[in-house]
Amino acid sequence: MRRAGTLVIGALVGLLALWLLWVLRDVLVPTPRLAELALQELPNTGVSNPVTGVLLAYRAYDTLLELAVLLAALLGIWSLGAASPGFQPAGTVLRGMVKLVVPLLILTGGYLLWVGGHAPGGAFQAGALLGAAGVVLRLAGDARAGLPPVPVQRRLAVAGAATFVLVGLATMAFGTGFLSYPPAWAKWLILTIETAATLAIGVTLAAAYVGGQPVPRSGEDGPL
Amino acid sequence: MLDSLALAVSVPLIGALLVTAVPGRVQGLGLLAALATLATVGLVTAEVWQQGSLRSDLGGWGAPLGISLAADGLSAALLAMAALVALAVSVYASGYFSRGETETHFWPLWLLLWAALNGLLLAADLFNLYVTLELLGLTAAALGALTGTRAAVEASLRYLLVGLLGSLAYLLGVALLYTAYGTLDMALLGAAVRPEPIAGSALVLMTAGLALKAALFPMHFWLPPAHANAPAPVSAALSALVVKAAFYLMLRLWLDVFAPLVTPWAAGLMGLLGALAVFWGSWRALRAERLKLMAAYSTVAQIGYLCLFLPVLTALPAGDAREDLLVALLLMALTHGFAKAGLFLAAGLVQRSAGHDRIDDLGGTAQHMPATTFSIGLAGIALIGLPPSGSFVGKWILMRSVIESGQWWWIPVILVGTLLAAAYVFRVLSRAFNLEPTPRRFVTQARTEVPALLLALTSAAVLGLAARPLWRLLGFEGGL
Numbered sequence: 001m002r003r004a005g006t007l008v009i010g011a012l013v014g015l016l017a018l019w020l021l022w023v024l025r026d027v028l029v030p031t032p033r034l035a036e037l038a039l040q041e042l043p044n045t046g047v048s049n050p051v052t053g054v055l056l057a058y059r060a061y062d063t064l065l066e067l068a069v070l071l072a073a074l075l076g077i078w079s080l081g082a083a084s085p086g087f088q089p090a091g092t093v094l095r096g097m098v099k100l101v102v103p104l105l106i107l108t109g110g111y112l113l114w115v116g117g118h119a120p121g122g123a124f125q126a127g128a129l130l131g132a133a134g135v136v137l138r139l140a141g142d143a144r145a146g147l148p149p150v151p152v153q154r155r156l157a158v159a160g161a162a163t164f165v166l167v168g169l170a171t172m173a174f175g176t177g178f179l180s181y182p183p184a185w186a187k188w189l190i191l192t193i194e195t196a197a198t199l200a201i202g203v204t205l206a207a208a209y210v211g212g213q214p215v216p217r218s219g220e221d222g223p224l
Numbered sequence: 225m226l227d228s229l230a231l232a233v234s235v236p237l238i239g240a241l242l243v244t245a246v247p248g249r250v251q252g253l254g255l256l257a258a259l260a261t262l263a264t265v266g267l268v269t270a271e272v273w274q275q276g277s278l279r280s281d282l283g284g285w286g287a288p289l290g291i292s293l294a295a296d297g298l299s300a301a302l303l304a305m306a307a308l309v310a311l312a313v314s315v316y317a318s319g320y321f322s323r324g325e326t327e328t329h330f331w332p333l334w335l336l337l338w339a340a341l342n343g344l345l346l347a348a349d350l351f352n353l354y355v356t357l358e359l360l361g362l363t364a365a366a367l368g369a370l371t372g373t374r375a376a377v378e379a380s381l382r383y384l385l386v387g388l389l390g391s392l393a394y395l396l397g398v399a400l401l402y403t404a405y406g407t408l409d410m411a412l413l414g415a416a417v418r419p420e421p422i423a424g425s426a427l428v429l430m431t432a433g434l435a436l437k438a439a440l441f442p443m444h445f446w447l448p449p450a451h452a453n454a455p456a457p458v459s460a461a462l463s464a465l466v467v468k469a470a471f472y473l474m475l476r477l478w479l480d481v482f483a484p485l486v487t488p489w490a491a492g493l494m495g496l497l498g499a500l501a502v503f504w505g506s507w508r509a510l511r512a513e514r515l516k517l518m519a520a521y522s523t524v525a526q527i528g529y530l531c532l533f534l535p536v537l538t539a540l541p542a543g544d545a546r547e548d549l550l551v552a553l554l555l556m557a558l559t560h561g562f563a564k565a566g567l568f569l570a571a572g573l574v575q576r577s578a579g580h581d582r583i584d585d586l587g588g589t590a591q592h593m594p595a596t597t598f599s600i601g602l603a604g605i606a607l608i609g610l611p612p613s614g615s616f617v618g619k620w621i622l623m624r625s626v627i628e629s630g631q632w633w634w635i636p637v638i639l640v641g642t643l644l645a646a647a648y649v650f651r652v653l654s655r656a657f658n659l660e661p662t663p664r665r666f667v668t669q670a671r672t673e674v675p676a677l678l679l680a681l682t683s684a685a686v687l688g689l690a691a692r693p694l695w696r697l698l699g700f701e702g703g704l
Contacts, residue, residue, distance in 0.1 A: 019425070020396075020400075020425065022421075023400070023421045023422045023425045024400070024403065024422065027403050027404050027422060028403075031406070033402065033403075033406035034288055034289060034406060034407070037288070037289055038289060041285070041289060057283060057285070058283065058285050058289050058290050058291075059290065059291055059351075059352075060282070060283055061282045061283070061291045061352065062291060062351065062352055062355050064237075065340075065343060065352070065355045065356065065359060066355060068237060068240075068336060068339065068340075068359055069355065069358055069359050069362060071240075071241075071244065071332075071336070072333065072336050072359060072362045072363045072366065073362060075244065075329065075332050075333050075336070075366065076333065076362060076363075076365070076366030076369075078329065079329035079333070079366055079369070079370060080369065080377075081372075151247075154244055154245050154247065155245045157244065158241040158244050158245050161237065161241055162238070162241045162245075165234050165237055165238055165241070168230065168234065169234060172226070172227050172230060176284065177227060177280070177281070177282070177283070177284050178227045178230035178234075178280070178282050178283075179230075179282050179283045180282075180283050180284035181283075
C-alpha cells in the first residue's frame with residue numbers, strides 16, 4: 001500500500017516535471033531579465049558585489065524578513081523543550097583539531113563578511129561558518145556549542161533583524177524613506193547591518209543545532 | 225517622511241525582537257507592542273480612507289528592481305480587522321497563559337506572526353509574499369504546538385509540512401512568472417500577463433499551494449486537528465486570520481494579476497470546491513464531539529463560502545452589481561474573522577473552566593459563565609448569517625448576484641449551508657442552556673471574557689449595521 005502510494009506520487013511529480021518542461025520550452029533561453037538593470041544601478045548601492053547589492057539594497061526588505069524567519073525557527077525550537085545533554089568530551093586528537101579549526105572558521109567568517117562588499121561572500125556565508133564553528137564545538141563535547149549564556153544568546157539572535165529594522169526606521173526619520181540609504185552612508189550602513197546579521201545568523205544556527213532551551217552551564221560542561 | 229506601510233510591519237517586528245531580548249517583561253512589552261501596532265494600522269486605514277490607495281517604494285528603488293508595499297481598501301479593511309482581532313487575542317492571552325515558560329514562548333512568536341500578517345496584506349511583490357507566507361506558516365505552526373501535548377505537536381508538524389508544500393507550489397509558480405515576464409511586481413505582472421500555458425501553469429500551481437494553506441476542500445484535512453489542539457488564543461488567530469491571509473492572496477491573484485486568464489470554468493471549479501467545503505465542513509461541524517473541533521470545521525465551511533464568490537465575480541461585468549458583491553465578500557471575511565476569533569476565545573474559557581470541551585457534557589458549565597455563553601451565541605448568529613450580522617448582508621448580496629448572473633445552482637448551497645450552521649450552533653446552545661439556575665454575575669473574569677464578547681458582538685451586531693463605510697473604503701459609490 002505504502003509502496004503504491006510512493007509510486008503514484010513519483011508518477012505525478014514526473015508528469016509535473018514533463019509538463020513544466022513543455023511549458024518552459026520557449027522561455028528557457030537565457031535572457032537577462034532584471035540582471036542588466038541591476039548591474040546598471042549597482043554603483044548607486046554602495047557595494048560592488050551584485051549579490052550583496054540585491055540582498056542588502058534592492059531587496060533589503062526581503063532579507064530583513066528572512067532574518068525574522070530564522071529567528072522564528074529558533075524560537076520554535078526553543079519552545080519545544082530542553083536540549084539533550086550533548087556528546088561525550090572529545091579525545092585528545094579531536095580536541096587538538098577543534099582547537100585549530102574553530103579559530104580558523106571564525107577568521108574565515110570575518111574575512112567573508114568583509115569581502116562580501118565586492119566579491120562573493122556576505123553575512124549569510126559568514127554566519128554559516130560561525131554556526132559551523134558552534135556545531136564542531138558541540139560535537140566535541142561542549143553542551144552549549146561555545147555559545148554565551150542564554151540572556152546574551154537571546155540578544156545576539158535578535159541583533160541582525162534589530163539593526164536592520166532600526167537602520168530602516170532611521171533612514172525613514174531622516175527623510176530618505178524606509179531602508180533608503182543615503183549614498184554617502186550606504187557602504188557603512190550595509191557593513192553594519194551585515195556584521196550584526198553575521199553574529200545573529202551564527203548564533204541562531206549554532207543554537208538551533210543545540211536543539212532546545214539551553215541548559216544552565218555546570219562544571220562538567222566540556223573540554224573547551 | 226512617515227511611511228505608515230513600513231511602520232505597520234516594523235512595529236510588531238520590533239515588538240517581537242524586544243520581547244525576545246527581554247524575556248522578563250514579556251507581557252507588558254507585548255501588550256505595548258500590540259497597542260502600537262494597532263495605532264500604525266489605524267494610520268494606514270485612515271490614509272487609505274482619505275487617499276484611496278497607498279504605495280511605498282522601499283529603499284527608493286521602485287518596481288521592478290526593488291520591493292514596494294501597497295494598500296488599498298481591501299487590504300486596509302482586512303488589516304484593520306486583523307489588528308482588532310489580534311489586540312483582543314493579545315489581551316486574552318495576557319490573562320490566559322499563566323506567567324512562565326509558555327508565556328515567554330508565546331509573545332515573540334505571536335508578534336512575529338502579526339508582523340508577517342501585516343507584511344502579507346501590504347505586499348505588492350510576489351517573492352516578498354513568499355517570504356511573508358514562510359514567516360506566517362513557521363510562526364503559526366510553532367504557536368500551535370505550544371500546548372505541548374502529543375496531539376498538538378503532531379497536528380502542528382503536519383500543518384508545518386503541508387504549509388511548506390503549499391509555499392513551495394506557490395514559489396514554483398512565482399519562478400515561472402519571473403522566467404516568462406521578468407518582473408515580480410504584481411501591478412507590472414498584471415499588465416504583462418497573457419493567456420498562455422506558462423501563465424496558466426503558474427496560476428494553477430499558486431492557487432493549489434494557497435488552497436492548501438487556506439484549507440479549501442478537499443485540502444482541509446490538516447486544519448481541524450491543528451486548530452482544535454492549539455491553545456485557545458492561537459486557535460482564534462489561526463482560524464480567523466492565518467487561513468484568511470491565504471485566501472486574500474488567492475483573491476488578489478485571481479482578481480488583479482491573472483484577471484485575463486480566469487475562465488468561467490476555472491472560477492466554476494473553485495465555486496464547486498467551495499460548495500463541497502460548505503456541505504462537508506458544516507456537516508462535520510454538526511457531528512463534532514468537541515466545541516473547538518466544531519469551530520475548526522466551521523472554518524472549513526466558511527472558506528467555502530468565500531470561494532463561492534469567485535464564479536459569480538467572474539460572471540458579473542464591471543459595475544455596481546460587481547462592486548456590491550466585492551463588498552459582500554469582504555463583509556463575509558471580516559464577519560467570519562471576528563466571529564470565529566470570538567468563538568474560539570470563548571471555547572477556550574469553557575474548556576478551561578470545565579476541564580474539557582465535549583459538547584454533550586457542557587450542560588451547566590457554560591451557564592456558569594453567562595458572558596462566555598452569550599459570546600458563543602453572538603458568534604453563532606454571525607456564523608449562521610442571521611440579521612443584523614455582517615454575514616447576513618453578505619449572503620443577501622451574494623444570493624442577489626447569483627440570480628442576476630444566472631447561476632441559480634449556488635442558491636441551494638447557500639441555503640443548506642445556512643441551515644446546517646444553524647443546526648450546529650443551536651446544538652451547542654441547547655446544551656449550554658441546561659436546567660441549572662442562572663448565576664448572578666454576567667462577567668466572571670473580565671480580562672479573558674470581555675475580548676471574546678467584544679469580538680462576537682462586532683461580528684453579530686456592528687458589521688451588518690455599519691457596513692456602509694466599506695463601500696467608501698473600497699472606493700465605490702453605492703451602498704445599502
